[in-house]
Amino acid sequence: MTDQTLANVAPDGPAPFVPTRRRRRFRWRRWSFLLLLIPGLAIYLAFIVYPFGTSFAYSFYNWNGVGPLSNFVGLGNFRYILNSPDFSVFFYRAILHNLYFFGISLVLTTMVGMFVAYLLTNIPERPARVFQVMYFVPYVIPPVVIGFLTSVFLEPNFGVVSTVLQNLGLTSWDLPWLGSESLALPTIALISAWASIGFSMLIFLAAMVGLPADLLEAARIDGASRVNLFTHIVFPLVRPTFITLMTLTFISSFGTFDLVYVLEGTQAGPNYATDVTGTLFYRTAFGGFGATAQNLGLAAALAVVGFFIVIVVSAVFVWLQKHYSVQY
Amino acid sequence: MVQQPIHGRRRRVSGRAQAVVYVLLALGALIMLFPLIDMVLMSFKSMSEMGTSPVGLPQSWLFSNYSTAWSQGNLGQYLVNSAIVSACSVVFVLLLSSLTAYVLARFEFPGNAFIYLLFLAGLALPIQLIAVPLFIIMKNLSLLNTLISVILVYTASGMSFSVFLLVNFFRTIPVDLEEAASIEGANSLSIYWLIMLPLLRPALTTVGLFNFVSSWNALFFPLIFLNDNSRMTVTVGVLSFVGQYSTQWNLLLPALVIITLPTVLVCIVASRQFIRGLTAGALRM
Numbered sequence: 113m114t115d116q117t118l119a120n121v122a123p124d125g126p127a128p129f130v131p132t133r134r135r136r137r138f139r140w141r142r143w144s145f146l147l148l149l150i151p152g153l154a155i156y157l158a159f160i161v162y163p164f165g166t167s168f169a170y171s172f173y174n175w176n177g178v179g180p181l182s183n184f185v186g187l188g189n190f191r192y193i194l195n196s197p198d199f200s201v202f203f204y205r206a207i208l209h210n211l212y213f214f215g216i217s218l219v220l221t222t223m224v225g226m227f228v229a230y231l232l233t234n235i236p237e238r239p240a241r242v243f244q245v246m247y248f249v250p251y252v253i254p255p256v257v258i259g260f261l262t263s264v265f266l267e268p269n270f271g272v273v274s275t276v277l278q279n280l281g282l283t284s285w286d287l288p289w290l291g292s293e294s295l296a297l298p299t300i301a302l303i304s305a306w307a308s309i310g311f312s313m314l315i316f317l318a319a320m321v322g323l324p325a326d327l328l329e330a331a332r333i334d335g336a337s338r339v340n341l342f343t344h345i346v347f348p349l350v351r352p353t354f355i356t357l358m359t360l361t362f363i364s365s366f367g368t369f370d371l372v373y374v375l376e377g378t379q380a381g382p383n384y385a386t387d388v389t390g391t392l393f394y395r396t397a398f399g400g401f402g403a404t405a406q407n408l409g410l411a412a413a414l415a416v417v418g419f420f421i422v423i424v425v426s427a428v429f430v431w432l433q434k435h436y437s438v439q440y
Numbered sequence: 441m442v443q444q445p446i447h448g449r450r451r452r453v454s455g456r457a458q459a460v461v462y463v464l465l466a467l468g469a470l471i472m473l474f475p476l477i478d479m480v481l482m483s484f485k486s487m488s489e490m491g492t493s494p495v496g497l498p499q500s501w502l503f504s505n506y507s508t509a510w511s512q513g514n515l516g517q518y519l520v521n522s523a524i525v526s527a528c529s530v531v532f533v534l535l536l537s538s539l540t541a542y543v544l545a546r547f548e549f550p551g552n553a554f555i556y557l558l559f560l561a562g563l564a565l566p567i568q569l570i571a572v573p574l575f576i577i578m579k580n581l582s583l584l585n586t587l588i589s590v591i592l593v594y595t596a597s598g599m600s601f602s603v604f605l606l607v608n609f610f611r612t613i614p615v616d617l618e619e620a621a622s623i624e625g626a627n628s629l630s631i632y633w634l635i636m637l638p639l640l641r642p643a644l645t646t647v648g649l650f651n652f653v654s655s656w657n658a659l660f661f662p663l664i665f666l667n668d669n670s671r672m673t674v675t676v677g678v679l680s681f682v683g684q685y686s687t688q689w690n691l692l693l694p695a696l697v698i699i700t701l702p703t704v705l706v707c708i709v710a711s712r713q714f715i716r717g718l719t720a721g722a723l724r725m
Contacts, residue, residue, distance in 0.1 A: 143549075144628060145543055145546075145547050146543070146549065147629075148539045148540075148542065148628060148629060148632060149543040149555070151535075151536055151539065152536035152537060152539055152599060152603075153540060155532075155536060155592070155595055155596050156540075156558070156562070158577075159574065159577070159592055159593055159595075159596035159597075160565070160567075160570070160596045160600075161558065163573035163574050164570055166573040167569070167570055167572065167573055170573065177572075177575075177576065177579075224468075228465070228468060231461050232465070234457075235461055235462065235465070239462075241711075241712070241715075243469060244711070244715055245707070245708060245715075246469040246472060246473055247472050248715070249472065249473065249476065249704060249707060249708075250472055250473075250476065252653045252657070252703040252704060252706075252707045253657075253704065254657035254659075254674070254700060255659065256657070256659050256675045256678060256699075257678075257696045260682065260692060261476075261479050264479075264482070264689055264692070264693065265475065270491045272478065272482075272490075275491065275494050276494065276495060306471075306472075309472065310472070314715060338457070359564075363563075363566060364566075366566050367567070367568060369568060369659070369660055370659045370660070373659070373663075374679070390568060393568070393569065393571070397571060398575075398664055408572045408576070411572050412572045412573070415569040415570065415571075415572065418566065419569060422564055422565070423564060426564045
């Protein structure tokens with residue numbers, strides 16, 4: 113057999129050109145690999161792509177989920193979300209709060225993660241690995257646990273922080289962190305940023321470890337200080353990674369839900385001071401909006417607006433990333 | 441392994457600068473870990489001790505907090521449910537995404553790039569935004585209030601990242617082995633099972649751990665799909681637990697420690713594999 117000889121002649125040689133070889137096989141054999149694609153694709157289509165598509169369909173109806181899809185309202189839901197005295201206040205406030213989460217995470221998670229990663233490249237590998245695990249642990253803690261732990265720490269009367277501050281005599285610092293309209297959002301955003309420092313650290317570490325050694329070495333021989341090395345060589349080289357993380361941070365700040373839900377409930381109190389798209393969506397779709405009954409059509413429209421924001425912003429970030437990517 | 445060059449190269453820097461780096465890293469680590477360590481310590485304290493000295497070692501270690509929380513909180517049931525959900529999602533994601541990634545990375549066919557893009561696009565989708573149609577689908581399939589509903593959603597949503605990671609990993613594996621096997625007459629399924637899966641092990645570990653953590657920690661879909669107390673996973677379970685014992689921190693804290701342990705243990709035990717998989721090329725984005 114010719115195939116056999118080919119394999120015997122050059123077992124380690126360059127791989128034969130794939131299409132040529134496959135063209136000799138029977139047709140069913142040639143396409144049989146597609147069978148392997150079916151199960152994964154089917155699950156993904158059924159539970160991600162199809163629901164994504166039907167969100168658009170639902171968004172045109174004023175429908176409460178009972179019985180068949182009915183009461184077509186056209187763009188009415190979108191008008192209600194974007195421009196109505198009842199609902200758009202909630203919507204814009206929630207979007208603003210999502211952006212607030214994004215801003216805090218960008219500064220804290222991304223910058224601190226990058227800084228920690230840079231520090232880790234300056235120490236030997238073994239201790240670096242121990243530190244990596246330490247910084248990464250909060251990332252794998254269930255957000256629900258972080259939420260309840262926060263409530264134990266920040267409880268105003270006998271919480272950990274309150275007790276410690278009183279013992280130290282710093283009563284003026286003993287503030288209602290989760291209970292005041294001005295403090296609740298920064299507090300929760302800070303905690304959520306804290307939890308994901310480990311993830312951005314790892315991503316930056318991956319990028320920094322892959323940097324060309326000779327370039328860094330050359331800069332060092334030329335007398336670049338550590339700070340200069342970072343600002344002039346390392347940062348420009350990891351800028352694409354920075355933008356990738358910015359994209360991921362943006363997407364996840366639009367997914368914020370767990371912490372707000374655990375700490376402030378579906379009403380995202382005090383007085384909606386911590387309301388984000390996630391909690392607004394939850395109330396709209398699954399009740400909890402006081403007199404307003406659950407409205408799945410409106411919630412779907414809200415989701416569509418959410419997709420739109422996330423997709424447009426991600427596209428801009430991806431473009432930026434292409435723009436800044438460096439070949440080395 | 442991968443990190444050898446950069447770490448090794450810098451070992452020559454001055455001792456004082458090194459010390460500063462260590463001090464900064466240690467301070468940071470303290471900020472990262474202090475709340476968690478204090479959670480564990482407090483979980484052994486009595487209510488009154490928490491109120492007077494919430495920081496530091498307990499005067500006496502009250503292991504009874506744990507047994508009370510366990511027996512009153514239905515924690516065993518929640519843990520079993522979470523274990524079922526996580527194990528099934530992980531196995532399904534591993535199997536389906538590796539098959540999908542194998543086909544997408546190794547075969548030319550019309551639509552290949554489109555399907556890959558479809559999976560990539562899922563990375564930009566905050567999954568809870570499709571909760572309404574998913575809720576309707578589960579209702580129509582009579583899967584509400586079953587663990588299967590949550591397993592299906594987390595399998596599907598886990599695939600985006602996993603396919604992305606595995607396709608990138610496949611591209612680093614030379615095609616020679618498959619070529620040889622294919623010439624010997626092996627079909628694509630047996631090539632996948634006998635040759636590709638073993639080679640994929642490092643990436644599969646990362647994918648598996650990642651999906652384990654995300655399905656164990658997930659709140660949103662269990663919250664809207666699972667209402668019956670006997671079907672709840674740990675995250676929703678602890679919410680209903682808090683509903684009953686909100687101020688009893690001596691029961692709440694042990695419960696929090698118990699439901700956190702699996703992910704933290706897995707993270708520490710497999711940290712090397714996990715971090716290596718994440719840093720080895722696949723996440724060079």
